[in-house]
Amino acid sequence: MSLIELKDIVKHYVMGQETVRALDGISLTISANEYVAFTGSSGSGKSTMMNILGALDKPSSGSYLLNNRDVSQLNQDELADIRNREVGFIFQSFNLLPRLSALGNVMQPLIYRGIALKAREQAASAVLKRVGLADRMHHLPNQLSGGQRQRVAIARALVTNPSILLADEPTGNLDSTTTTDIMKLFDELHSEGNTIVMVTHEPEIARHCHRVVRMQDGKLADDYFNEKAH
Amino acid sequence: MFTFIECLRSALISIKAHGFRSILTTLGIIIGVASVIATVSIVQGLSYSIGQQFEGLGANSLSVYSYTSFEDQMKGRFGRITADDLQLITDRTEGIESITPMLASRFTSAVRFGAKSTTGRVIGTTNSYQQVNQLFIQKGRFLSESDNQTRRRVCVIGTQVRDNLLLPENPIGEFIEINSEWVKIIGLAEPKGEMLGFKQDDIVLLPYSTMQSLNGNQTQVDIQIQLTVTNLDEMGTVTEKIRKLLRQSHRIKNGNDDFKIQSSEQLKESFSKITSAVTLVMGGIVSISLLVGGIGIMNIMLVSVTERTREIGICKAIGAKRHYILLQFLMESLVLCLLGGLIGLMIGYVLGMGLAAMIPNFPPAHVPWWAVAISVGFSALIGIVFGIVPAAKAANLDPIESLRYE
Numbered sequence: 224m225s226l227i228e229l230k231d232i233v234k235h236y237v238m239g240q241e242t243v244r245a246l247d248g249i250s251l252t253i254s255a256n257e258y259v260a261f262t263g264s265s266g267s268g269k270s271t272m273m274n275i276l277g278a279l280d281k282p283s284s285g286s287y288l289l290n291n292r293d294v295s296q297l298n299q300d301e302l303a304d305i306r307n308r309e310v311g312f313i314f315q316s317f318n319l320l321p322r323l324s325a326l327g328n329v330m331q332p333l334i335y336r337g338i339a340l341k342a343r344e345q346a347a348s349a350v351l352k353r354v355g356l357a358d359r360m361h362h363l364p365n366q367l368s369g370g371q372r373q374r375v376a377i378a379r380a381l382v383t384n385p386s387i388l389l390a391d392e393p394t395g396n397l398d399s400t401t402t403t404d405i406m407k408l409f410d411e412l413h414s415e416g417n418t419i420v421m422v423t424h425e426p427e428i429a430r431h432c433h434r435v436v437r438m439q440d441g442k443l444a445d446d447y448f449n450e451k452a453h
Numbered sequence: 454m455f456t457f458i459e460c461l462r463s464a465l466i467s468i469k470a471h472g473f474r475s476i477l478t479t480l481g482i483i484i485g486v487a488s489v490i491a492t493v494s495i496v497q498g499l500s501y502s503i504g505q506q507f508e509g510l511g512a513n514s515l516s517v518y519s520y521t522s523f524e525d526q527m528k529g530r531f532g533r534i535t536a537d538d539l540q541l542i543t544d545r546t547e548g549i550e551s552i553t554p555m556l557a558s559r560f561t562s563a564v565r566f567g568a569k570s571t572t573g574r575v576i577g578t579t580n581s582y583q584q585v586n587q588l589f590i591q592k593g594r595f596l597s598e599s600d601n602q603t604r605r606r607v608c609v610i611g612t613q614v615r616d617n618l619l620l621p622e623n624p625i626g627e628f629i630e631i632n633s634e635w636v637k638i639i640g641l642a643e644p645k646g647e648m649l650g651f652k653q654d655d656i657v658l659l660p661y662s663t664m665q666s667l668n669g670n671q672t673q674v675d676i677q678i679q680l681t682v683t684n685l686d687e688m689g690t691v692t693e694k695i696r697k698l699l700r701q702s703h704r705i706k707n708g709n710d711d712f713k714i715q716s717s718e719q720l721k722e723s724f725s726k727i728t729s730a731v732t733l734v735m736g737g738i739v740s741i742s743l744l745v746g747g748i749g750i751m752n753i754m755l756v757s758v759t760e761r762t763r764e765i766g767i768c769k770a771i772g773a774k775r776h777y778i779l780l781q782f783l784m785e786s787l788v789l790c791l792l793g794g795l796i797g798l799m800i801g802y803v804l805g806m807g808l809a810a811m812i813p814n815f816p817p818a819h820v821p822w823w824a825v826a827i828s829v830g831f832s833a834l835i836g837i838v839f840g841i842v843p844a845a846k847a848a849n850l851d852p853i854e855s856l857r858y859e
Contacts, residue, residue, distance in 0.1 A: 279852050306769075308772070312771065319767075
């Protein structure tokens with residue numbers, strides 16, 4: 224059963240007088256527990272792809288089925304609900320809320336789901352322990368290192384038990400040692416059964432993934448399985 | 454309810470995080486509410502104390518005094534209430550509990566004791582003055598019927614007179630000099646305080662007949678009559694009856710009355726009308742500052758939304774719905790305004806009390822519950838009204854755009 228089904232996805236932006244086709248008829252399926260990397264040069268449409276997969280944006284035309292639900296027809300609040308329940312975002316620049324502690328940040332998505340404080344704390348601290356931050360729970364983001372911040376962000380994405388983890392250049396702001404650690408964490412999460420979709424332009428990172436989708440000018444240029452993956 | 458509590462929680466976190474800015478932001482509201490409360494409390498204190506003093510006057514009392522219009526003064530006609538009028542009213546009006554004449558002094562010399570002198574109100578009256586004015590005696594006794602009949606040179610004084618003349622604590626038996634006559638003090642009245650700046654304890658009461666002789670043998674006396682009615686419901690009919698009698702005896706057919714009959718209730722009403730008008734006008738002026746404060750809140754909230762665009766984007770990306778963001782920012786401005794309102798309330802209260810205490814002879818400030826309710830309610834309203842624009846702006850931000858915002 225396929226988790227994600229994209230059919231003829233087109234996304235165009237109107238910029239001044241001309242129309243830019245960021246995505247130009249993309250059809251693609253991703254099954255549960257896949258480990259996919261989207262690669263391509265900048266402007267190839269991989270960021271737009273992320274936004275649509277993450278229900279942040281709606282395609283101009285085409286259909287997007289996530290867990291057999293047509294996401295392309297939903298309104299803003301329904302999209303917010305999809306993002307909350309089905310998607311876990313991990314960003315290049317971490318995007319943690321600066322005034323909340325690590326624990327607070329991880330608890331935040333559960334607020335939107337209406338979960339009580341006690342239960343939120345339990346769930347969040349369990350996930351923080353999973354990513355190895357048991358002793359950093361009450362630190363503010365600016366008291367944490369880059370790698371630790373990204374771990375908090377991963378914990379925040381995991382806490383809602385989403386269908387897919389969407390990571391946009393998750394190691395772009397990290398040094399090489401931390402990158403290795405974070406990628407190891409991703410590999411573990413995948414082996415625990417999570418579906419991971421990653422956007423990266425680094426071949427090193429793409430090599431971790433089982434499937435690599437290369438994009439060019441808003442189209443799929445290449446889609447292959449990585450034999451050598453770990 | 455869940456969302457409400459969570460929004461309140463995050464609003465409090467955000468206000469605490471920007472502590473200093475929050476205080477500056479709500480300063481407008483603080484000052485606004487404080488000045489409203491201070492103003493209202495002072496004016497209300499004034500009117501409250503006036504009300505209290507009218508209570509003491511007795512709601513069932515009427516006073517009759519002569520009144521000459523300016524026109525009649527020009528023609529040389531002066532209205533007068535005489536002892537005959539008193540007799541007439543006493544004999545021919547039913548429903549009067551007690552009635553007393555009040556004869557003012559016609560001389561200008563001061564009241565003396567030893568080297569000290571004072572200019573109190575010297576009034577000639579009868580025994581029933583005590584009932585009409587609800588005057589109580591602290592020491593000695595009040596003027597009696599026989600004092601009046603035998604024209605005794607005795608008097609009852611207020612505490613203020615005793616203090617001004619440096620009389621002993623118990624002045625009974627001392628003699629004071631009134632218009633070159635020695636008068637013995639037989640009673641000391643209980644202090645009544647002040648009313649509208651009139652020192653009510655600055656009085657010397659003499660028997661009516663004694664006063665007449667001190668005034669000299671004048672043919673044209675003008676007295677004031679004070680009376681109380683037995684039944685409050687009969688106030689109107691008694692007033693009407695007295696008016697008819699006086700018009701008859703003064704031979705007025707078509708012209709205006711040359712006297713006035715006033716109840717303490719009327720006086721009280723006219724004063725409370727004045728004070729409520731003053732309250733409204735002053736409250737209105739200072740509430741403009743509340744409006745200015747509200748605009749300040751909106752301004753800072755708009756800045757805050759722009760500043761936190763990225764945060765809003767993050768919240769939306771992890772699943773915050775529009776109404777949640779809206780409520781969160783609305784709650785923030787509401788909490789700011791309510792906080793300002795409460796702080797302002799306290800400052801205004803202290804300010805009102807302080808000012809009232811600093812002005813000599815001013816009645817203590819009185820904060821009515823409606824002023825508290827209105828100012829707190831008003832600041833909450835300002836929080837919502839001026840918070841709605843920034844909150845809507847925040848709620849309608851595009852998540853992708855705001856995530857890209859630096």
